[in-house]
Amino acid sequence: xxxxxxxxxxxxxxxxxxxxxxxxxxxxxxxxxxxxxxxxxxxxxxxxxxxxxxxxxxxxxxxxxxxxxxxxxxxxxxxxxxxxxxxxxxxxxxxxxxxxxxxxxxxxxxxxxxxxxxxxxxxxxxxxxxxxxxxxxxxxxxxxxxxxxxxxxxxxxxxxxxxxxxxxxxxxxxxxxxxxxxxxxxxxxxxxxxxxxxxxxxxxxxxxxxxxxxxxxxxxxxxxxxxxxxxxxxxxxxxxxxxxxxxxxxxxxxxxxxxxxxxxxxxxxxxxxxxxxxxxxxxxxxxxxxxxxxxxxxxxxxxxxxxxxxxxxxxxxxxxxxxxxxxxxxxxxxxxxxxxxxxxxxxxxxxxxxxxxxxxxxxxxxxxxxxxxxxxxxxxxxxxxxxxxxxxxxxxxxxxxxxxxxxxxxxxxxxxxxxxxxxxxxxxxx
Ligand code: 4AD
Ligand code: MG
Numbered sequence: 001x002x003x004x005x006x007x008x009x010x011x012x013x014x015x016x017x018x019x020x021x022x023x024x025x026x027x028x029x030x031x032x033x034x035x036x037x038x039x040x041x042x043x044x045x046x047x048x049x050x051x052x053x054x055x056x057x058x059x060x061x062x063x064x065x066x067x068x069x070x071x072x073x074x075x076x077x078x079x080x081x082x083x084x085x086x087x088x089x090x091x092x093x094x095x096x097x098x099x100x101x102x103x104x105x106x107x108x109x110x111x112x113x114x115x116x117x118x119x120x121x122x123x124x125x126x127x128x129x130x131x132x133x134x135x136x137x138x139x140x141x142x143x144x145x146x147x148x149x150x151x152x153x154x155x156x157x158x159x160x161x162x163x164x165x166x167x168x169x170x171x172x173x174x175x176x177x178x179x180x181x182x183x184x185x186x187x188x189x190x191x192x193x194x195x196x197x198x199x200x201x202x203x204x205x206x207x208x209x210x211x212x213x214x215x216x217x218x219x220x221x222x223x224x225x226x227x228x229x230x231x232x233x234x235x236x237x238x239x240x241x242x243x244x245x246x247x248x249x250x251x252x253x254x255x256x257x258x259x260x261x262x263x264x265x266x267x268x269x270x271x272x273x274x275x276x277x278x279x280x281x282x283x284x285x286x287x288x289x290x291x292x293x294x295x296x297x298x299x300x301x302x303x304x305x306x307x308x309x310x311x312x313x314x315x316x317x318x319x320x321x322x323x324x325x326x327x328x329x330x331x332x333x334x335x336x337x338x339x340x341x342x343x344x345x346x347x348x349x350x351x352x353x354x355x356x357x358x359x360x361x362x363x364x365x366x367x368x369x370x371x372x373x374x375x376x377x378x379x380x381x382x383x384x385x386x387x388x389x390x391x392x393x394x395x396x397x398x399x400x401x402x403x404x405x406x407x408x409x410x411x412x413x414x415x416x417x418x419x420x421x422x423x424x425x426x427x428x429x430x
Contacts, residue, residue, distance in 0.1 A: 005041030008085045011075045018043070018087065021098075021122070022067045024105060025060075032060045034089070036071055041256075042124060044081060045071050047089035056092050066098035066122065117421060118430045128257035129417055132250055133406045137202075139249035140223050140400070143242050144200045149225060152192040154185025154201045160380035162187055163327055167207040169218075181206035184399055186329070187384050189226035190360060193395055194387055200225040205399075212425055213302065214414040215352055217403060219423040224357075226397030232341045232359045235396040236317055239345055239355050240273045242400065243315060247271050250409055263411045267349060275345065276312040279320045286311055299325045305352035312348070319343045319358075328370040331359045331394075343398070351408035357398020364388035 003016045020038030027033070032047040049057040063069070073087035103119055113120045120126055144151070157179040161168055164183075173179035185201035192199040202223040209216045225238060247268050250258070258265055278286070283304075287294040290307050294300075299321075300308070309316055323332050323340045330340035342358035361367045367388055371381050403418035416422040421430065 005036070005038050005043045005083070008041070008043060008075055008083065012077055012085070013075060015072070015074055015090070016087075018045075018071045018073075019095075020069065020071070022063050022065060022069055023124075024065065025063065027061060032057070032089075034060065034063075034069075034071070036069065036087070037122070037124075039127075041083060043083060043085060043087055045073055045087040045089045047092070051088065051090055052092065059094060060092055063094065064097070064099055064101065065104065066101040066119075068095035068098070069093065070095060114416065114422075114427060115429070121420060124260055126417065128254075128260040129406065129410050129412070130420060131257045132254050132261075132410050133402070133418060135250050135254050136246055136402060136406055136409065137221075139246045140202070140242065140402075142249075143245050144198075144223075144225060147198070149198045149200050150192075150196045152189075152196060152199050152201060153203055154182060154188035154192075154224075156182050156203065156206075158182045160377060163207070165376075167209055169206050169208050183207055184222065185224050186226065186397065186399065189224055189397060190384070190387055190395065193226040193228045193397070194391065194393075198225070198227050210425060215302065215404065215407075217415050217419065217422055217424055220404075220415075220419065221402040222399045223402065224397060224399040226395065228395045229393050230359070230396045231394055232319065232343060232396060235357055235359065235398055236277070236319075236343055239343070239357065239398050239400070240275045240315070240317070243275075243345065243354070243405075244271060244273050246405065247409065258410075261410050263409070268409060271314060271348075276314060276316040278308075278316060278318055280318055280322065280339070281320065283308055283318050297322050297324065300353075302352055305346050306350040309346045309348045309350065309352070314348050315354075316346050316348075317343050318346060326358075328374040328376065329360050329367070331361045331396075332366070341396070345398075347404070347408045349408065349411075351404065353401075354404045354408065355398050355400045357396065359394065359396040362388060362392045362394055364392065 001016055003011055018036055018038050020036050022034060023037045024035040034045040036043055036045050047060055070093040071089055072091035073089040076086050076088050078086040102116055162184040169181040171179045182205055184205055189199060189201055204219055205222045206219050209218055251268060284296050287304055292304060292307055294304055320339045321342045323338055326340045326342050330342050333339040333341055344353050345355035346352055347354045371378060403415045406418040407415050412418055
C-alpha cells in the first residue's frame with residue numbers, strides 16, 4: 001500500500017510502499033541506510049542483502065542523491081529515529097537516477113543556493129519553512145473566514161500608486177497605457193468594505209525597493225483586512241488577534257518543522273494579547289533614552305525597530321506616526337493633524353514591522369486635499385473619492401506581510417528564505 005511518510009505512525013508493523021527520492025545514504029557493508037524523502041517527510045530505510053537479494057542490494061549501493069525511488073518495506077517503531085519509525089526495506093525500484101546533484105550535504109554559499117532555489121527547496125530546512133508558510137497562510141484565512149470577513153481580491157494591474165510613487169513597477173499595458181503592479185490592495189479593499197462590511201484581500205504585492213535589506217522583497221504576499229465602521233482601536237484588536245492566532249496554529253501543528261529549524265518556541269509561546277502599545281512620541285523618547293540618533297518626524301529604520309521591540313520583549317503596537325511620513329489616506333488625529341491614526345505592529349527578536357495600517361480619512365474635502373498635496377493624479381482617484389461621496393463612514397484596516405511573519409516564526413535571518421522564489425533587487429531567477 002502506498003503511504004506518505006507523514007502518516008507512517010498509522011502503519012506500524014505493516015508492509016508499505018513509499019514513493020520518493022533518495023536524500024542521503026550510508027552503508028556499513030552489510031546494511032544500507034537510505035534516507036528517503038517523499039515531500040511529506042523523511043524516513044530511514046534499512047536494507048539488508050538478505051531481505052532484498054544481491055541485485056537490489058548492489059543497485060542501492062550505487063544510488064546517488066536525489067535519485068527517484070520507490071521503496072517497499074515494513075514499518076518498525078524505532079525510538080532512536082527522529083520520526084519514531086524506520087522502514088525495514090523489502091524492495092526497491094529506481095524510477096530515475098540523479099547524478100551530481102549540485103546541493104550536497106556540505107555547506108554552500110547563499111548565492112550558490114539561491115541560483116539553485118528550485119533544487120534547494122528539496123532540503124529539509126527549506127521544506128520546513130515552506131510548510132510553516134503554508135500553515136501561516138491557512139491560519140490567516142481561517143481567522144478572517146471564521147469572523148465574517150469576505151475574501152474579495154484586488155487587482156494586480158493598477159492605474160495609480162497606493163503607497164507612494166517611488167516604489168512603483170510600471171508595466172506596458174497594451175499600446176497606450178502604463179499600468180503599475182499593485183503595492184497594496186487597500187484602496188479596493190475600502191470599496192469592498194463599503195459593499196461587504198468586513199472584507200480582506202490576499203495576494204502578491206510589489207514594491208520597487210532599491211534597498212538591499214534582509215527585510216525587503218520586491219514581490220511579497222500581503223493579507224489586508226478592511227472593516228467599515230471601525231476606528232484605530234478596532235484595527236489594533238483585529239491585528240493582535242490575528243498574530244496570536246497564527247502563532248498558536250503553527251505551534252500546534254508544526255512542531256516538527258520548528259524543531260528542524262531549531263527555533264526557540266518558548267519565545268513564540270509567550271506572545272499574548274494585549275500587545276504593548278505606545279505612541280510614536282513615546283517611541284521617540286525610548287530611542288533617545290537608548291542613545292539612538294533619532295528625531296521626531298523621521299521613519300524608524302531597522303535598528304530603531306529592533307531597539308523598540310527589544311525594549312518590550314514582545315510585539316509592540318506603535319500608534320500615531322507623523323502624517324508627513326505616512327500615505328495620503330490616513331486619518332489625521334483630531335486636534336493634532338500632524339499625527340496620523342496609524343499603527344505599526346513590530347515583532348520581537350529584531351524582526352521589525354510585520355503589520356502596517358490604521359484608520360482611513362473618510363472626509364471628502366480633506367482626502368482631496370491630501371491627494372493634491374501628494375501630487376497624485378486626481379483622475380485615477382475619482383473612483384476612490386466616490387467612497388467619500390456616497391455614504392462615507394469611519395473605517396480602517398491593515399496589511400500583514402506574510403514573509404515577515406514567516407521569517408519571524410521560523411527565526412530566519414533573511415526574508416529570501418520565507419517565499420518559494422524570492423524577488424529582490426538583484427534576483428529575478430530562477
Ligand atoms: O506598511 P505597508 O506599506 O502598508 C500598506 O501597504 C497598507 N496599504 C496596508 C493596509 O493598510 N491595507 O505594508 C504592510 C506590510 C508591512 O508591515 C510588511 O509586513 C509588509 O507589508 N511589507 C513588506 N514585506 C516584504 N518586503 C517589502 N518590501 C515589504 N513592504 C511592506
Ligand atoms: Mg509600513
